[in-house]
Amino acid sequence: MTTLYEMLGVCEDATDEQIKRGYRRAAMKAHPDRNVGCEASANARFQEINEAYAILSDPAQRRVYDAVYAEEMLRHARRREEEERLQAEREAAYTRFVALAMRFAEQGHNRDVVFGVLLGSDCELQLAGQIAGSVIELHASRQPDASRDAQRDDPMPQRDEGATQTASPQDAQASDRMPQSAPEGDARRGDERAHANFFSVLWQSMFGLHP
Incomplete structure (x- = not known):
């Protein structure tokens, strides 16, 4: 909202002479x-x-304008503070709902149970459905069974542990050049980053904001 002072290019405590010069320039x-x-x-x-x-050049009218403007600015500030408070409450509630859903998913409960728990915790219907479905899907993807299924689908032949083989010097050199598997801690950190990114995207899709 452009103020009368801004129209004339002067500050709110401008003198009469400054207002006059500002008016002439504008x-x-x-x-x-x-x-x-x-x-x-x-x-x-x-x-x-x-x-x-x-x-602004009339002292009486300027006093009235300043009073109305100050009241409007105060109302605007209060409205902005209320919006920020509500946004903070929504973010806190979202975080609490996700943590609750993850806890029940880790206990082995299915989507319907997680969905019901969220509803019982005053989570909105649509939000409860989205969180429950996403949490169960993420939890299932992190289970050991998923890794075993991926291994079964791997077309690469597995080495027979019981077979006795003699490695040639060429095989030893090739083995030295083979990249080593990442430590388990790196994999876990990767899962955590994927988890955070997953729910960040979900939050933005529902509220249009970063959690």
């Missing part, structure tokens, strides 16, 4: 004769500048 810049080709918009701006000067 009026000259917005005058239709100086804006060939866009006279209509320039004329509208010129009229607004004249009205702003008429109010």
Whole structure:
């Protein structure tokens, strides 16, 4: 919202002389004769500048404007604080619901149970369904069975542990050049990062904000 002071290019505690100089500069810049080709918009701006000067150059009208403006700014600040408070509450509730769903999923409960628990904790219907489905899907993907299934699908032949083989020097050199598997801790950190990214995207899709 543009204030009358901003229209004249002066601060809110400007003196009468500063308001007059600001009016002259703004009026000259917005005058239709100086804006060939866009006279209509320039004329509208010129009229607004004249009205702003008429109010701010009159001490009584300026006091009334300042009082109304101050009240409006206070109302705006209160509204912004309320919106920020509600947003913080939504983020805290989302975090609590996800933690609750993860706890029940890790205990072996299915989606319906997790969904019911969320509803019983005052989670909204749509949000409860999204969190329950996502948590169960993520939990299932992290189970050991999923790794074994992937190994069964791997077309690479497995070495027979009972077979006795003699490695050639070429095999030993090739083995030295083979990349080593990542430590278990790296894999776990990768899962945690994937978990965080997964729920960050889910949060943005539901609320349009970063959790």
